[in-house]
Amino acid sequence: MTSPLWLIAERELRTYVATASFWAALAIGPLAALALAAFAGGHPPVAVTIQAAGEDLAKSARAAVEEAARLEGRSLDVGQSGSRLRIRPLGRNTLEISFTPDFPLSRAGRMLVERTLERDAARRLADSAPVAVETGALAPRGPGTAGVARFASVCILWLTLTGSLGMLLQAVVRERANRALESLLAAARPWEIVAGKLAGVGAVSLLVLAVWLGSAAGLSVLLPSDSGASLILTRLAAPAALARAALIYLLAYAFYGSITIAVGALARDVAAAQNLSRPMFVVLLIAFFVTMSWTSGSGASWLAFVPAFTPFLLLVSDPGAYSPAIQAVLLAILLAGAMITASFAASCLSISRPRIGDVVAKIFARAPVRFKTHVPEN
Amino acid sequence: MPHSAADLLEVTGLAKRFSGGGIGDVSLSVPARSITGFIGANGAGKSTTLRCVLGLIRPDAGDIRLFGAPADAARRNRIGFLPEERGLFPHERARDAIAFHGRLKGLDRRDALTRADRLLDRVGLGSRRRDRLESLSKGNVQRVQVLCALVHEPELLLLDEPLSGLDPVGQAEMLSLIAEFRGRGGAVLFSTHSMAAAENICDRVVMLSAGRTVFEGALADAAALAPHGAIVVTSDAEGLAAAAAAVGGKASPLGSTSAEAMRWRVVLPRQVPHPALVRALADRSVPLLNFQPIRAGLEGAFWQLERSEAA
Numbered sequence: 048m049t050s051p052l053w054l055i056a057e058r059e060l061r062t063y064v065a066t067a068s069f070w071a072a073l074a075i076g077p078l079a080a081l082a083l084a085a086f087a088g089g090h091p092p093v094a095v096t097i098q099a100a101g102e103d104l105a106k107s108a109r110a111a112v113e114e115a116a117r118l119e120g121r122s123l124d125v126g127q128s129g130s131r132l133r134i135r136p137l138g139r140n141t142l143e144i145s146f147t148p149d150f151p152l153s154r155a156g157r158m159l160v161e162r163t164l165e166r167d168a169a170r171r172l173a174d175s176a177p178v179a180v181e182t183g184a185l186a187p188r189g190p191g192t193a194g195v196a197r198f199a200s201v202c203i204l205w206l207t208l209t210g211s212l213g214m215l216l217q218a219v220v221r222e223r224a225n226r227a228l229e230s231l232l233a234a235a236r237p238w239e240i241v242a243g244k245l246a247g248v249g250a251v252s253l254l255v256l257a258v259w260l261g262s263a264a265g266l267s268v269l270l271p272s273d274s275g276a277s278l279i280l281t282r283l284a285a286p287a288a289l290a291r292a293a294l295i296y297l298l299a300y301a302f303y304g305s306i307t308i309a310v311g312a313l314a315r316d317v318a319a320a321q322n323l324s325r326p327m328f329v330v331l332l333i334a335f336f337v338t339m340s341w342t343s344g345s346g347a348s349w350l351a352f353v354p355a356f357t358p359f360l361l362l363v364s365d366p367g368a369y370s371p372a373i374q375a376v377l378l379a380i381l382l383a384g385a386m387i388t389a390s391f392a393a394s395c396l397s398i399s400r401p402r403i404g405d406v407v408a409k410i411f412a413r414a415p416v417r418f419k420t421h422v423p424e425n
Numbered sequence: 426m427p428h429s430a431a432d433l434l435e436v437t438g439l440a441k442r443f444s445g446g447g448i449g450d451v452s453l454s455v456p457a458r459s460i461t462g463f464i465g466a467n468g469a470g471k472s473t474t475l476r477c478v479l480g481l482i483r484p485d486a487g488d489i490r491l492f493g494a495p496a497d498a499a500r501r502n503r504i505g506f507l508p509e510e511r512g513l514f515p516h517e518r519a520r521d522a523i524a525f526h527g528r529l530k531g532l533d534r535r536d537a538l539t540r541a542d543r544l545l546d547r548v549g550l551g552s553r554r555r556d557r558l559e560s561l562s563k564g565n566v567q568r569v570q571v572l573c574a575l576v577h578e579p580e581l582l583l584l585d586e587p588l589s590g591l592d593p594v595g596q597a598e599m600l601s602l603i604a605e606f607r608g609r610g611g612a613v614l615f616s617t618h619s620m621a622a623a624e625n626i627c628d629r630v631v632m633l634s635a636g637r638t639v640f641e642g643a644l645a646d647a648a649a650l651a652p653h654g655a656i657v658v659t660s661d662a663e664g665l666a667a668a669a670a671a672v673g674g675k676a677s678p679l680g681s682t683s684a685e686a687m688r689w690r691v692v693l694p695r696q697v698p699h700p701a702l703v704r705a706l707a708d709r710s711v712p713l714l715n716f717q718p719i720r721a722g723l724e725g726a727f728w729q730l731e732r733s734e735a736a
Binding site for chain 2: 053054058061062065066221222225226228229230231232233234235339361397
């Protein structure tokens with residue numbers, strides 16, 4: 048016999064998977080990746096020709112053009128045909144550089160070619176010794192790829208959460224409004240329904256997320272290994288980071304998902320549910336902006352101990368920002384928050400559920416919550 | 426009311442109070458192989474009683490026994506329940522919806538699907554087992570709903586307003602399903618507003634008024650409670666009252682205040698025939714828009730019991 052929890056989860060999953068809109072949403076990720084790949088790698092090399100007086104100048108011009116093309120993501124075939132670049136010396140200190148209008152470089156690319164040729168010509172005139180270049184490492188001025196990867200994981204959490212919470216809200220309100228919950232409650236305990244809905248809708252989100260991330264990973268294979276996007280994806284896919292993010296995602300989803308189920312159970316219909324859920328989405332938005340402020344180093348560290356903010360701030364913070372012990376405490380706080388909200392959601396789901404007025408009154412009275420029974424009219 | 430050992434469901438002195446209503450003293454029984462109609466006005470407490478029986482609400486007082494023993498989760502699993510408002514997922518396939526409810530009640534997947542197919546065949550929906558519910562007619566969805574309640578082969582079926590929202594054909598099909606279930610040895614308790622349906626199919630009725638049981642017994646006994654009289658539609662309230670009094674009867678307004686009432690219920694002594702009232706009305710030139718003798722049936726009994734309870 049399968050537990051009602053898994054039956055409910057399976058049913059939620061099947062319900063969403065059965066819709067055409069789900070498959071459309073699922074396909075957006077791979078299609079976008081395909082389009083990007085086609086855009087990035089689908090162009091054949093463009094033939095260009097370089098006319099320069101002197102071998103040195105020709106070599107220098109070719110290197111400059113190829114560098115500018117690489118920076119612009121273009122592929123050029125330098126030969127004897129195609130769009131033309133002509134470089135002519137006009138006296139000792141002057142070079143005339145002309146591009147045909149169809150030369151496949153942007154205005155910035157052409158300027159880069161001009162500056163490079165100017166530099167090389169000046170160097171030749173000064174007969175200076177070649178400059179030796181050594182590669183060093185400087186701390187990035189911005190967040191760097193690691194920071195971008197962490198911020199990307201926050202964005203993914205935020206987007207996944209808001210999408211899943213919408214689905215959860217709909218799933219609960221629908222059954223509350225048409226009283227299908229009564230059939231479920233006759234066979235399953237409220238906590239099984241809460242867990243089943245969380246698991247079912249969570250699985251739907253996970254599926255979409257996996258396909259989207261898989262598409263991004265596939266795209267990264269097509270990108271140069273030293274490109275920023277590829278480095279970010281590599282950091283996101285690091286096993287330790289992935290496991291940590293997965294745990295944080297899970298707890299965040301359980302926390303916010305339980306609140307959503309409670310809101311759905313307290314609402315009479317979709318309109319009421321949307322109104323009731325607004326404060327939660329405002330909190331989510333605030334959490335997102337707080338996270339953004341953290342990336343610029345102006346966040347308040349105590350906020351991480353507030354469960355609504357914990358997942359975002361844990362994800363965005365530098366691994367060294369919190370000791371392992373503090374991180375464990377933060378995850379424990381989030382887990383406790385998820386368990387409390389799940390228990391509240393289960394109590395809201397039962398037919399003898401609290402009324403919104405009772406909940407508000409109890410909150411302001413600061414008294415132990417003892418709900419009045421509200422039974423829908425016959 | 427004494428209950429027999431063969432009662433599958435026995436409810437005694439059930440009470441549940443909540444803001445704005447509840448039930449005060451509900452007692453009823455459902456014998457094996459019987460169909461018991463559960464009748465009452467809106468808000469009388471029918472759904473609350475059913476929810477208490479199913480364990481969805483904990484009663485303040487009273488006793489619920491199922492299959493001869495105090496109600497518990499295992500015994501409640503032997504009940505099939507059809508809620509008043511149906512909540513199947515429109516994207517779900519018919520057989521999946523039925524199998525889901527069977528699995529919730531403890532059937533394994535294969536068994537649940539086999540039973541779902543068998544039930545769909547039985548009601549003529551076998552060829553549509555893989556159709557999504559959104560593509561079925563309302564009547565067919567309703568049938569699937571009942572099959573959801575039947576899939577685990579319950580011994581007792583609780584139906585909350587199973588006829589609501591159905592056209593006459595759908596209602597007839599639903600009543601056939603209920604009768605068929607009883608024919609296979611099951612017992613049914615179904616709440617309904619339709620007196621005609623209850624008269625068609627029930628062996629017994631339980632009537633609720635303002636959260637209390639006001640009648641429980643055989644259908645014929647209930648019908649005998651119906652008063653002798655007529656429903657009269659007239660604009661002359663005073664003339665009607667005088668005519669009714671003249672033949673020993675009493676007129677009371679239906680569903681409105683006396684000052685504005687057009688529709689009246691006139692109760693006559695059993696020995697006074699209807700034509701006597703018509704004559705008395707004609708003698709006083711009371712304009713008659715409609716005159717309908719009260720039939721000795723459930724509807725009359727229901728009104729009688731409601732009125733006595735209100736008094």
